[in-house]
Amino acid sequence: MSTAEWARLSSDAFNVALFSYIAAMVVSFAYLAFRRDRLHTVATVIGVVGLVANGLSILARGIAAGRTPWGNMYEYSSLLTFLIVLGYLWIVEARGKVRTVGGFVYAMAVLTMAMAVSFFYVGPTALMPALNSYWRQIHVTSMIVASSLLGVGCLFTIVYLLKLASERRGVAKLQGQIPPPIMGAAIDTSDPSVPPDYAAGADEPVGSADVGPRRIGLPPSATLDGLAYTFIRFGFPVWTFGVICGAIWAQQTWGRYWGWDPKETWSFITWVIFAGYLHARATSGWKGTRAAIVALIGFVSLLITYYAVNLWIAGLHSYST
C-alpha cells in the first residue's frame, strides 16, 4: 500500500472509531436509564469495535508518516482516546465490574476526537528536527497515558459528585418521612415510587438510600470515589515522570530544562493541583467533597494544559496549530 492509501485508511478508521464511540455513548446512557443487560452488551461490543478502529487508525497513521504516530495534537488526541477507552473497558468494566459509567467515558472520548478533527487535523508529515529525539517518545507517551488516567479519574469524580448529591437528597427525603424509616431496612417495596430493581436487590448496597422515580443507577458514591482515586493515583506518578522526561528533552533541545513556557507552566500547575488532591485525600476535613473539588480544578487545568495552551497561548509547544 502506498503512503496515501495508509493515510486514507487511517482517517477512515478514525471516523469509524468516532461514530462507534458516539453509538456506544448513546447505548450506554440507554443502559443507565433502562438497565437492560442486552443494552450493556451492545454498548461494549460497539465500544470494542471503536477501540479496534481507533487502534488501526493510529497504526496506519504511523505507517503513513513513517514514524511513531504521536507527533502533533491530532495524533495525541487519537492516542489519548484510545487509552481512555482501553483503560475504561479493561480496568473499569472487565476488572472493576462497574458497568454504569460507560456513557460518560465514551462522551469524553467523542469530545476528544471531535476536538482533534475540528481544530488540530494535519496530514501525516515528518517532524521538525527539534521534535526528533527518543526523549520525545518517552515524554509524549507518558504525558498521553497520564492525561488519559487523570482525565478518567476526574470523570469519575464528576460522576461521584452527582451521585453523592443524589444520595444526600435520598437521605434527606427519608429523614423527612414520619416515622423516619431505619435506613435501608424500611423501604416499602409496595411503594410505586420505588423502582422495581431496587426491591430486587440490584447492585446497590443497602446503605445507599437512593429513592425516587428518576433514580439514575450509578454505582454507590464510595465506589466512584475509589475509582477516581485509583486512576488519579496511577496517573500522578506517570505525569510526574512525563514532565521530568520533558525537562530532559528540553535541556537537550533548548538548552534549559525549565523555562516557564506556557505548556511547561500548565503541566506544572496541573501537577501541583493533583499533588494538592492527593494531600487533601490524606487530610481529615478535606476528604470527599473538598478533595473532589480540588480534582475538578485539576481537570480544568488538565484541559487547559492539553487544549488551551496549543490553541490560544503561543509558546514552544504550539507546533501543530
Added chain:
Amino acid sequence: MSTPDGSRSTFRRSVAVVWRTLRSMRTAIILLLMLAAASAVGSLLPQLPNSPERVAAYQVDHVVWGTFFSTAGFFDVFGSWWFGLITGLLFVSLVACLLPRSRALWRAARARPIQARELEAFPSFAERRVTAAPDAAIAGAMKVLRRKRYRVELDPGRAAAAAEKGFLREIGSLAFHWAFLVLLVAVIVGKGTGYVGRATIVEGQGWVDARLNYDGDLRTGRFFSGGFSGTGITLVDFEDAYRDTGIPMDFHSHLQLFNPDGSYGRDADVRINHPAVFNGIRIFQYGFGWAAMMQVHEGDRVLFDGPVVLGQDTPAGENPLAQPWVGVIKLPSLRPQQAVVLELFPDAEAYFRSLQTGVPQPMTQANAPFIRYQVWKGRLLDASQSGLDTRFMHATTSGVLGRDWTVDLDRGCAISGPDGAALTSVAGVACPDAGGPAALTMSFPELRQYSRLQISRDATIPYVLAAAILIVLGLLPALYVSRRKVWVRARPDGTGSIVQVGGFALQRKDRFDEEFAGLVDAVVAAAGTPATEPAAAVSP
C-alpha cells in the same frame, strides 16, 4: 498584667501557633493551590523575561490594567516578591512537616514492633485450632511472617508475637518530599549562578566566552559572579540537511573547543538534541544562517573585509527558507557616511523558479548566490552591524552582485566577474568602462554559513536530575505501599493450641482482607491443622 514572663509565654505561644499552622496539611494544600494560581497568571499574561515586546504592547493597549499589573509584578510572576513568598512559605511548611516526620520514622525504624493485648478488637481477626504446642505455633507463625518480609518481635514470656510491614511507604513519601526540596534549592542555585546567551560564529572563525561577545540577549542569574569561562570555540564547518519537501532535517556544527589559556581542548559535533559539554559550559545548536564574506575598497584602501552576518525578517506564515537574507555594511569613515544594505538570495535557481511559478521555493543550498544591494548616504546613527536607521540618510545607487563579482558602488554597475549569461540572469548592469579605476568598490568573494549557538552554564543540573529521579522513585512506594500490623498469639488447648491472629492495614484496606486470609492459612499450615475438627473461624 503582662509580666516579662507572661509576654514571653505569649510570644512563645504565638510562635507555636504559627509553626503549627505552617505544619498543617491544610496550609500546605492552600499554598499549593496558591502556587498553581500564581503560575496560571504567569502563563496567561506576557512575561518580561520571555517576551518584553508583548509586555510593552500590552501596556500600550491597556493603560490602567497594564500599570496595575506592572506594579503588582504580574509581568514577571516568577521573579516577583509574592511568588517568592509563596514558594518560601511552602518551603518552610515542607520543612516544618518533614523534620518531625523524619525523626518519627527514624525512631519507628529502630523501635521493635509493639505487642498488643486484645487481638479480637482488630478489624481483621481469626482464631484457629492447631496441632502444635503454643511456642511451636508462634515460632512457625514468626517464620511465616518473616518470609512475607514482616519485621517480627517475639513477646518474651508469652506465646505471642507482633509484626509490622510497610515502612517503605513513609520512606518513599519522605524521599519524595525531601527530593522536591532539594530540587527547588538546586534549581534556584543553578539558575541563579548561571547564565544563558547566544553566540554567532561564522564558518572558519573563532569566538571566546566573554560578556561582550554574546549576541544581545545574554541572561545572567541573580547571584552570577560575573566570571565567564573564557572557553574558545571555532566553527570549522556547518552542515544543514533538508527533506525533499524543504523541511529541515538536521543541523550540525563541527566545532573546535579551546581551553581558557588558548590551548586546544577537543573537537565537538553539536546538533539539535545533541549538545556538547566542555569546561562547565553547555553548547547547543540554536540557529544558523548565511554570512557573506564582503570586501569594500576605496581605491586601494580597505574599508571593510569580513563576514556580514545575514538575518531574516520573515512575515508570519511565510516559509523563512524562501525569504532573502538581509544584512548591512556600515562605512562610518566616509564623508558623507555610507551604508550598504545587502539582500542575499542563496539559491538563484530556486528564486527564479518561485518567480515563474508564483510559489515560494525554499533556498536551502548555495546555488549561484547573488546579492541585491542598496547604498545609503547620510549620517549613521549607530555603528553596530545590526539594522540600519535611515532617518538621516537617503538612498542612492542600487544593483546586483554575484559571487566573485566586483561592483562600483558609486555607479551601481559591475566592474568585473560576471560573464554575460550570469549578468542577464540576475539583471545586473556591467559598467561601460569595465576594468577602469573606480572610487568605491565592493566585492563578494565567498558565501559562508554561520551557526548560532546557545551557550549556558548551570552547575546544578546533575543535582536537579538526581532529585527528579528520587521524586519518581519515592512517589511509587508513597502511593502504593501500605503499612500493615499483625499480631499472633497462642494458648494451649488440649494436645494442641488455639492460635489467634489479628491485624489491620493503615492504607489500601480493601486489599488487606485477602492478604490477611492468606496469612492466617499459612500460619495454620505451619502449625498443623487438626484432622478431624473443623476450624473455628471468626472474622468480621
